[in-house]
Amino acid sequence: MDGIAGTRSTLTWVVHITVLLLVLAWIIPTFGLFVSSFRTADQITGSGWWAALFPSTQNEIVRVADPDDFRVADGDEFVVTGNLFGEGSSKEISVWGTSSRNIDAFTAGDTADLGDGETITVQANGDYEWRGNDDQISGRGQRVFVTAESDPEFTLRNYDNMLFDEDNVEGMANAFFNTLTVTIPATIIPIVIAAFAAYALAWMDFPGRALLIAAVVALLVVPLQLALIPLLRLHLGIGIGKGYLGVWLAHTGFGLPLAVYLLRNYMVGLPRDIIENAKVDGATDFQIFVRIILPLSFPALASFAIFQFLWTWNDLLVAKVFLIDATGETTVMTNRIVELLGTRGGNWEILATAAFVSIAVPLAVFFAMQRYLVRGLLAGSVK
Amino acid sequence: MNPAIQGLLTIVIGVSGCVGYFYFSNQLLDKVLFPARGEHAGRNINRANMVRPWLFLFPAMFALGLYLAYPVFETLRLSVTDRDANDAFVGFANYQQMFGEAKFWEAMRNNMLWLIVVPAAATAFGLLVAQLTDRIAWGNVAKSIIFMPMAISFVGASVIFKLIYDTRPVDQEQIGLLNAVWLQFEGGIGSFLFLQVLPALILLSFAAIVAYVGYLYVRPFVDANESPGGPLMSAFRIVVGVAAAYFVYLALANTLAVLTIELPYGEPQTWLTIPFWNSFFLMVVLIWIQTGFAMVILSAALRGIPEETVEAAIIDGATPIQIFFRIKVPQIVSTIVVVWTTITLTVLKVFDIVFAMTNGQWETQVLANYMFDKLFRANDWGVGSAAAIIIMLLVSPILIWNVYNARKEMS
Numbered sequence: 001m002d003g004i005a006g007t008r009s010t011l012t013w014v015v016h017i018t019v020l021l022l023v024l025a026w027i028i029p030t031f032g033l034f035v036s037s038f039r040t041a042d043q044i045t046g047s048g049w050w051a052a053l054f055p056s057t058q059n060e061i062v063r064v065a066d067p068d069d070f071r072v073a074d075g076d077e078f079v080v081t082g083n084l085f086g087e088g089s090s091k092e093i094s095v096w097g098t099s100s101r102n103i104d105a106f107t108a109g110d111t112a113d114l115g116d117g118e119t120i121t122v123q124a125n126g127d128y129e130w131r132g133n134d135d136q137i138s139g140r141g142q143r144v145f146v147t148a149e150s151d152p153e154f155t156l157r158n159y160d161n162m163l164f165d166e167d168n169v170e171g172m173a174n175a176f177f178n179t180l181t182v183t184i185p186a187t188i189i190p191i192v193i194a195a196f197a198a199y200a201l202a203w204m205d206f207p208g209r210a211l212l213i214a215a216v217v218a219l220l221v222v223p224l225q226l227a228l229i230p231l232l233r234l235h236l237g238i239g240i241g242k243g244y245l246g247v248w249l250a251h252t253g254f255g256l257p258l259a260v261y262l263l264r265n266y267m268v269g270l271p272r273d274i275i276e277n278a279k280v281d282g283a284t285d286f287q288i289f290v291r292i293i294l295p296l297s298f299p300a301l302a303s304f305a306i307f308q309f310l311w312t313w314n315d316l317l318v319a320k321v322f323l324i325d326a327t328g329e330t331t332v333m334t335n336r337i338v339e340l341l342g343t344r345g346g347n348w349e350i351l352a353t354a355a356f357v358s359i360a361v362p363l364a365v366f367f368a369m370q371r372y373l374v375r376g377l378l379a380g381s382v383k
Numbered sequence: 384m385n386p387a388i389q390g391l392l393t394i395v396i397g398v399s400g401c402v403g404y405f406y407f408s409n410q411l412l413d414k415v416l417f418p419a420r421g422e423h424a425g426r427n428i429n430r431a432n433m434v435r436p437w438l439f440l441f442p443a444m445f446a447l448g449l450y451l452a453y454p455v456f457e458t459l460r461l462s463v464t465d466r467d468a469n470d471a472f473v474g475f476a477n478y479q480q481m482f483g484e485a486k487f488w489e490a491m492r493n494n495m496l497w498l499i500v501v502p503a504a505a506t507a508f509g510l511l512v513a514q515l516t517d518r519i520a521w522g523n524v525a526k527s528i529i530f531m532p533m534a535i536s537f538v539g540a541s542v543i544f545k546l547i548y549d550t551r552p553v554d555q556e557q558i559g560l561l562n563a564v565w566l567q568f569e570g571g572i573g574s575f576l577f578l579q580v581l582p583a584l585i586l587l588s589f590a591a592i593v594a595y596v597g598y599l600y601v602r603p604f605v606d607a608n609e610s611p612g613g614p615l616m617s618a619f620r621i622v623v624g625v626a627a628a629y630f631v632y633l634a635l636a637n638t639l640a641v642l643t644i645e646l647p648y649g650e651p652q653t654w655l656t657i658p659f660w661n662s663f664f665l666m667v668v669l670i671w672i673q674t675g676f677a678m679v680i681l682s683a684a685l686r687g688i689p690e691e692t693v694e695a696a697i698i699d700g701a702t703p704i705q706i707f708f709r710i711k712v713p714q715i716v717s718t719i720v721v722v723w724t725t726i727t728l729t730v731l732k733v734f735d736i737v738f739a740m741t742n743g744q745w746e747t748q749v750l751a752n753y754m755f756d757k758l759f760r761a762n763d764w765g766v767g768s769a770a771a772i773i774i775m776l777l778v779s780p781i782l783i784w785n786v787y788n789a790r791k792e793m794s
Contacts, residue, residue, distance in 0.1 A: 011703060012518075019515050019525050022508070026529045026671065029543045032560060036546060048558045049546075185393045192401040197443030206436040210793060212444075217789040219451045221782045223732050225754055226771045227450060229764055230457035234449075244389060248397075253450020256443055285435055286409045314536030316735045317755070334538040338739050341542065348546060348558070355542040359535050366534035370527065377679050 030359075037352035038154040044348045057094070057149050059103060064120075064130055064141040071137050078137040084126040084144060091150040093124050103145035120144070158353040170350065172357045175336040179313060179358070181244060182323065182332060186251035186312045187305055193252070194259030195301070199289050201260065202267035203275060213264070219257040227254070228321050235322065243330065247323040254318070255308045262307075265379055266300035267293060303376025306369050310362050333358035401442065408438045455775065462768035477765035487770070489746055490753040493662050494777075497733065497749060500663070502726040504670045506719060509677025513685055514707060516678075526682065530675035537672070537735030544668045545740060548654040562651045570648035578646060583638045590634035597627025658746045665747055668736050673729060677722045684718035685711060724781050731777055750774050 035049045043052065062084045071078040085091050097105035098112055098120065106112050108124035118132035120142055130142055162172045200206075201213055227250075235246045270293065278288050294301075312318075316334040323330050331339075337354050344350050366373065412434055417427035462477055464470045481487050512529055516522030532540060549559030557563045568574040601624040603609040612620075655661045688711055696710045712719075734751035741747045743756065750770060758767035 015515050015518055019512070019519060019522070022512055022515075023525045023528050026532065026674075028560070029547055029671065030531070030535070033543045033546055044558060045551075045555075047556050048560070048563050050560070050563075181389075185397060188394055189397040189401070192398050193442045193446060196401075196405055196439045200436045200439035204432075204436040204439070206433065209436075210790070212440070213793065214786050214790055215452075216447070218782050218786050219447055221728055221778055221785060222451050222455060223751075223771070223774050223778055224451075225732065225734075225751055225774055226458045227454035228771075229461060229758060229768060230454040231450060245393070248393060249446075250450065253446045256447050257451065260443055260447075284409065284413065285439075286406065289439075310534055314538070316536070316538055316738070321759070334536055334735070337538050337542060341545070341739055348549075351542055352546065355539045359539045362534040362536070363531070366531065367527075370530070373533075374530075374679050377676060378683050 033352045033355060036348050037158055037356045038156070039349065040155055040157065041347065041349045043153070044352075052152050052154070055149050055151055057147060059145065059147050061100075062144050062146060064128055064144065066141050067130075067137045067139070074131070077131055077133060080128075080130040080137060080141070082128060084122070084128055084146060085148075090153075091126060091148040093122060093126060093146050093148045096122050096144055096146040098142065098144060100145060104147060114142070122146070158349050159357070162350065162353045162357060170336075170340065170344070170354075172333060172336060172354050175331050175333045176357060178330055179332045179334075182247055182251070182319065183309060183312045185248045186255070187308045189248065190252045190255040190259050190308060191301060191305060194256055194263055194304070195294065195297070196289065197260050198263035198267055199285075199293055201264045202270075203288075203293075204285070216257050216260050216264075220261055222257075224254050224318070228317075232321055242323060242325040244323065247319060250318050250322045251308075251312050251315075255311070258307065259304050262304050262376060262379055263297060263300050266297055270296055299372060299375060300379065302369065302372040303379065306365060306373050307376055309365060313358075313362055404442065405439065409435070412438065458768045458771050458775075461764055462772050464765065466764045473765070477769040481766045481769050486743075486748055486753060490743075490748040490750045490770075491773075493746075493748060494731070494750050496662055497666055497669075497730045498727060501666050501669050501673065501730045502723045504666075505673035505726050506677045506681075506722050508670065508674040509679075509722065510681050510712075510719070512674065512678045513682035514711070517682065517685060526678060529678055532672045533675045535672065537668075537733075538739050540668050540672055541736050541739035544664075544671075545655075548664060550651050550653045553651055557651055561654060565652060566649065568646075568648055570646070574646070574648065579642055579644070583641045586634045586638045586641065590631045590638070593627050593630045593634070597624050597631070600624055600627070655741055655747075656745045661741065661745055662747050665736055665740055668740070669730065669733060673726050677726065680718060680722050681715065684715040688714050724784070728778065728781060731774055750777075 032049045035052055036044055039049065039052055046058070064084070065080055065082045067078070067080050070082065071080050073079075084093075093108045095104040095107050096110075097103040098114065099105070106122070108122065111119050111121040113119055114132070114136075116132075116136070118136040120128060120130045122128045122144060126146075126148075128144065130137065161168060162170075163176075164173070165171055201209060201216075231250060231253075235241060235249075240246045240249070274292060274296075275288060278292060283291070314334065316332075316338065319332045319335060323332065324335055333354070337351070337358060340347075340351055340354055412431050417431040417434075418424075421427075463472060463474060465473045465476070512526070516525050519525075535543070546558075547560045548562075549557075550562055551557050551559070557566060568578060600620045603612070603620065654664050692710055692714070693706060696706050701710070732751055733749060734755060737743060737747055737749050737752045738755065743749070743752050750773060754767050754770035754774070757763045757770060761767075
């Protein structure tokens with residue numbers, strides 16, 4: 001509707017570039033962590049993650065193979081051959097040297113004279129040949145300073161380590177299943193309870209209905225911080241203690257206001273005719289609810305399910321208070337990550353991977369069900 | 384028992400229990416208590432219909448009451464009792480103790496800062512993106528990407544941004560994006576323009592906008608053509624005017640500070656330990672997450688604007704900027720308020736970000752984290768509950784406003 005008149009093409013360009021910049025600003029943080037999770041610890045500390053996207057030039061000090069084990073007699077000379085980077089490397093040497101003061105003395109393919117007939121030749125791919133007499137080719141291997149360009153390198157080892165290594169006490173596999181165990185019942189149970197209540201608030205007439213709806217709207221904004229101590233006390237008092245049952249109940253309680261509010265707003269908009277016809281035909285309220293209202297309310301049910309799923313999956317506070325006991329057996333992923341932030345603050349290969357393991361599932365849900373999420377947001381914000 | 388099996392069992396028991404409850408309680412009502420036959424059939428149907436809503440509502444009401452309503456009063460009670468003295472009533476002693484703590488006032492100050500900056504920034508960015516993406520072909524892709532952080536946990540986002548703020552010693556390669564960018568600035572004229580003049584201009588334009596809004600509110604007092612409204616409205620206008628004057632003063636003072644500051648060029652900074660500014664680095668995380676929410680709601684509101692109003696403005700020769708600020712924004716003000724209050728609620732409860740990134744050190748404490756600290760580290764339930772009540776008090780204006788609006792809408 002803006003393109004009808006009065007828009008200039010320069011303005012359009014400004015719009016495109018502004019949006020592009022905003023999108024970049026929003027995606028780069030996540031992308032940086034994502035890239036980091038595929039790099040080794042050395043790579044991460046050696047250069048910023050952005051450097052991993054391009055072929056990089058690095059200076060390295062390499063020692064050729066130990067002459068005592070690998071030298072081969074060639075006439076009255078001895079030779080050690082091999083590859084500086086090991087076989088199968090993609091690095092390409094541009095310049096190299098044999099002294100730390102002169103690391104770019106030779107280009108790839110040159111032969112360096114080390115004095116008294118001792119020589120070393122280094123090719124671009126890292127192949128070398130070190131040649132000299134019995135005395136020279138002994139002791140420790142010759143040092144070579146190389147400046148090499150290597151292709152971007154990524155590894156899946158971090159994920160392997162964090163998810164599938166049984167011996168890794170910091171692994172995420174256990175926490176992943178704990179999170180899943182918390183999430184699924186905490187998503188499904190409030191839906192069932194809320195759906196019946198929402199139907200009553202939407203389609204049944206009884207005194208006090210308006211008051212109850214107002215109460216739900218009020219409870220929608222009550223900070224759950226207030227509930228922590230009284231409920232923990234209650235749980236400890238009635239013997240639930242800290243554990244899954246407690247966290248399921250807590251999530252159910254905290255999720256209910258939004259569930260009732262969303263579902264009630266949706267159900268009230270369903271066509272009155274259908275419900276009245278069914279009543280005339282002799283259907284009971286229970287039948288109407290199960291056969292008509294529930295199937296028709298699927299979009300609202302899906303919206304709330306996504307909300308509750310994201311919220312319980314990403315939650316830290318409720319899990320810390322109601323679930324995780326002193327043994328730490330039942331830790332969830334968010335809590336594990338916070339612990340790692342404390343103990344492994346600088347080990348980004350661990351942190352990045354742990355964070356991505358926990359982010360991956362909500363992101364997948366997000367992209368698959370975005371439509372319902374948007375719909376839920378639009379219906380759920382109090383107007 | 385394996386927790387996964389326990390979980391499955393809970394789903395089965397929970398769901399079938401709920402459904403069973405609803406089914407059998409209805410059966411009981413219709414067949415046993417008030418059967419729709421015999422001599423009182425009509426009366427029984429009426430009675431059953433009077434009871435039935437409460438059957439449907441009971442589980443939800445019970446859970447809501449126990450898990451949200453009861454704790455409000457229980458926390459209120461705990462905040463005036465002493466746990467160590469067998470829950471004896473101690474009046475306002477806990478509050479007094481809390482008000483005497485520097486950490487509490489630090490948390491309050493930071494929370495106020497959060498309350499101003501985060502909703503404003505998230506709403507502004509959301510509105511900007513909603514408006515701009517409306518006009519371009521790849522707008523939906525852009526929206527998806529900006530919406531994406533909504534799915535990321537606060538903890539995950541904290542890790543993401545900790546990597547950005549990471550600091551290495553001066554002789555090593557910087558792996559944090561912010562320090563890498565920061566070290567590009569050498570202190571020349573470019574650095575001065577970008578890091579001092581540009582922020583100063585932003586502050587000045589902020590001051591101008593606030594001054595204009597403030598003027599709009601107090602204008603009725605000086606302009607004879609307009610009426611300030613009732614006493615309540617007059618009071619509101621004065622409050623807005625005073626607040627605006629204060630913010631203009633703050634912005635101008637900071638403009639001067641920004642222009643004259645000596646920046647430590649060439650040294651990598653540990654961003655999260657710089658007092659005052661580190662709070663802003665934490666706020667960025669929440670703004671990054673909440674902008675998508677604001678964008679989605681505001682985008683829908685912008686689409687709901689009647690096209691005739693925009694077309695009429697175009698025909699009258701309005702520029703796109705004028706159309707946006709004078710035609711579109713006034714029509715979606717109520718939605719902007721909704722977005723603003725919703726983000727305000729999130730800000731008041733923000734806990735995970737501070738907990739994971741600084742845990743309140745280096746003067747970044749906020750109320751929710753202060754409360755958690757008191758409850759579970761200091762084990763001081765009295766002061767912790769008092770802090771929770773403060774959060775509740777800050778939330779209550781929004782609570783009342785929401786309930787008022789919801790009731791107005793229904794009647």
